[in-house]
Amino acid sequence: MKKIILKKSISAPRFLNEPIEYNKSFSRGLSVYLGKIGLLFISGTASINNKGISLYAGDFASQTRRTFENISALLKSEGANWHDIVQTRCYLRDMRDYKVFNGIRNAFYKKQNLKPFPASVCIQANLCRAELLVEIEAIAIVKK
Amino acid sequence: MKKIILKKSISAPRFLNEPIEYNKSFSRGLSVYLGKIGLLFISGTASINNKGISLYAGDFASQTRRTFENISALLKSEGANWHDIVQTRCYLRDMRDYKVFNGIRNAFYKKQNLKPFPASVCIQANLCRAELLVEIEAIAIVKK
Amino acid sequence: MKKIILKKSISAPRFLNEPIEYNKSFSRGLSVYLGKIGLLFISGTASINNKGISLYAGDFASQTRRTFENISALLKSEGANWHDIVQTRCYLRDMRDYKVFNGIRNAFYKKQNLKPFPASVCIQANLCRAELLVEIEAIAIVKK
Numbered sequence: 008m009k010k011i012i013l014k015k016s017i018s019a020p021r022f023l024n025e026p027i028e029y030n031k032s033f034s035r036g037l038s039v040y041l042g043k044i045g046l047l048f049i050s051g052t053a054s055i056n057n058k059g060i061s062l063y064a065g066d067f068a069s070q071t072r073r074t075f076e077n078i079s080a081l082l083k084s085e086g087a088n089w090h091d092i093v094q095t096r097c098y099l100r101d102m103r104d105y106k107v108f109n110g111i112r113n114a115f116y117k118k119q120n121l122k123p124f125p126a127s128v129c130i131q132a133n134l135c136r137a138e139l140l141v142e143i144e145a146i147a148i149v150k151k
Numbered sequence: 152m153k154k155i156i157l158k159k160s161i162s163a164p165r166f167l168n169e170p171i172e173y174n175k176s177f178s179r180g181l182s183v184y185l186g187k188i189g190l191l192f193i194s195g196t197a198s199i200n201n202k203g204i205s206l207y208a209g210d211f212a213s214q215t216r217r218t219f220e221n222i223s224a225l226l227k228s229e230g231a232n233w234h235d236i237v238q239t240r241c242y243l244r245d246m247r248d249y250k251v252f253n254g255i256r257n258a259f260y261k262k263q264n265l266k267p268f269p270a271s272v273c274i275q276a277n278l279c280r281a282e283l284l285v286e287i288e289a290i291a292i293v294k295k
Numbered sequence: 296m297k298k299i300i301l302k303k304s305i306s307a308p309r310f311l312n313e314p315i316e317y318n319k320s321f322s323r324g325l326s327v328y329l330g331k332i333g334l335l336f337i338s339g340t341a342s343i344n345n346k347g348i349s350l351y352a353g354d355f356a357s358q359t360r361r362t363f364e365n366i367s368a369l370l371k372s373e374g375a376n377w378h379d380i381v382q383t384r385c386y387l388r389d390m391r392d393y394k395v396f397n398g399i400r401n402a403f404y405k406k407q408n409l410k411p412f413p414a415s416v417c418i419q420a421n422l423c424r425a426e427l428l429v430e431i432e433a434i435a436i437v438k439k
Contacts, residue, residue: 187299188299188300188329237302237325237327237334237336238325238336238338239321246421246422246423249423253318253319253320256320257318257319257320260320261320265320267302267303267304267322267325268304268314268315268320268321268322268325269321269322269325269336270305270321270322270323270324270325270336270337270338270432271321271322271338271339272338272339272384272386272430272432273339273423274339274386274420274421274422274423274430275420275421275422276420290336292300292302292327292329292334293300294299294300
C-alpha cells in the first residue's frame with residue numbers, strides 16, 4: 008500500500024544539535040508529507056549552538072537573531088524558508104523586551120520581503136533554561 | 152504550474168486594525184488553501200479596536216466578549232464561523248478569571264449551538280500589553 | 296454533496312470525563328478527517344480522572360504519568376497512538392520539574408520505540424487548577 012503519510016525529523020546539526028544528545032526526547036522539528044503537501048512543525052527554538060550550549064546569556068537582541076537563524080537553518084534543511092511559515096508562537100521571558108523583539112523581527116521580515124506576515128502570538132513565559140530570554144516555535148506549509 | 156498552496160492574510164479592519172500599523176510584523180490571521188481545504192490560523196487576539204487601542208481596561212468580562220467578537224469578524228471575512236474552529240488556545244493574565252471566562256464562553260458557544268466543542272487549552276500568561284487580561288488564538292478548517 | 300470535512304469530539308470516558316460535565320465548553324480532543332487524512336487535536340490534558348477529579352496533588356511524577364496515560368487513551372479511541380503524534384506542547388507549573396519530566400518522557404517514548412520524536416515546546420505556566428503541575432496538548436496525524 009502506498010504510504011500517504013511520510014514523517015521525518017527536521018535537523019540542522021551545523022546550527023543546533025539534537026535534543027536527545029542532552030537527554031531530551033523531542034525533535035528540532037518534524038515534517039509530515041501528505042502527498043505533495045508538507046507540514047513542517049518547528050519545535051520551540053532558542054539561542055543555542057550545535058553543542059546544545061546557550062548563546063548570548065543576558066543579550067536579548069543577539070538571542071533573538073540566533074533564534075531566527077536556527078529556525079532558518081531548520082527550514083532550509085527541508086528546502087523551505089520564512090515565506091512558508093504560516094504561524095509563529097513567540098515566548099519572551101520578560102515582556103519588557105517586546106519592543107526590541109519587534110524591531111528585530113520587523114527588520115528580519117522586511118529583508119526577506121515577507122508578505123503576507125505569518126499569524127502569530129506572543130506571551131511571557133519562563134523557558135527551560137534560566138538564561139534563555141526568547142523562544143519561537145513555528146508551522147510552515149510547503150509543497151514538494 | 153497550478154498553485155497548490157494559496158496563502159493570504161485574514162483581516163477585519165472594521166473591528167481590529169493591522170498589527171503593522173503599530174509596527175508589529177504579523178497578520179491578524181493567515182488562511183492557507185490546499186485545494187478545497189482551507190486552514191485558518193487566527194493570531195492571538197485580544198480586546199482591541201480598529202485603531203489598535205485596548206478596550207475595557209480592568210474589565211475582564213467585556214474584554215472576553217470583545218475578543219470573541221474580533222475572532223468572529225476575522226472568521227467571517229473568510230466566510231467561516233465558530234463551527235469551523237477546531238482548536239483554541241486561551242491565555243488569561245490571572246487564572247482567577249477562569250470561572251468568569253468559562254461562563255462567557257459557555258453562553259457564547261451555546262447561543263451558536265456549537266457541537267462538538269473545539270479542542271482547547273488555557274494557561275495563565277502575561278500578554279503583550281499590561282492592560283490586556285485575555286487573549287485567544289484559534290485554528291479553523293473550512294472547505295471552499 | 297459529499298462531506299469533505301468530518302469533525303467529531305475525541306473522548307475516553309473511562310479515563311477522563313468530558314469538560315462540559317464541570318461546565319467547561321471544550322472537547323478533550325477533536326478529530327478532523329479530510330478524506331483519508333485525520334488531524335487529531337488533543338486538548339490540554341492533565342492528571343485528572345473520569346470524574347474530573349485532580350489526581351496526585353503534589354506528586355509531579357505521578358501527574359506526568361497520568362497525563363501520558365490520558366492522552367494515550369484519547370489517541371486509542373481514534374485508533375491512534377503516540378507514533379502518530381507530530382507535536383506536543385508541554386506546560387509545567389514549575390520549570391524545576393523539567394528534569395524529572397524529561398526522565399519520564401524519555402522512558403515513555405523509549406518503551407514505545409518512538410522514532411522520530413515529535414516536535415515539542417515546553418514552557419512554565421500556571422494551569423487552570425492550582426494543584427495541577429503539568430499539562431500537555433498534542434497534534435496527531437493519521438490515515439484512516
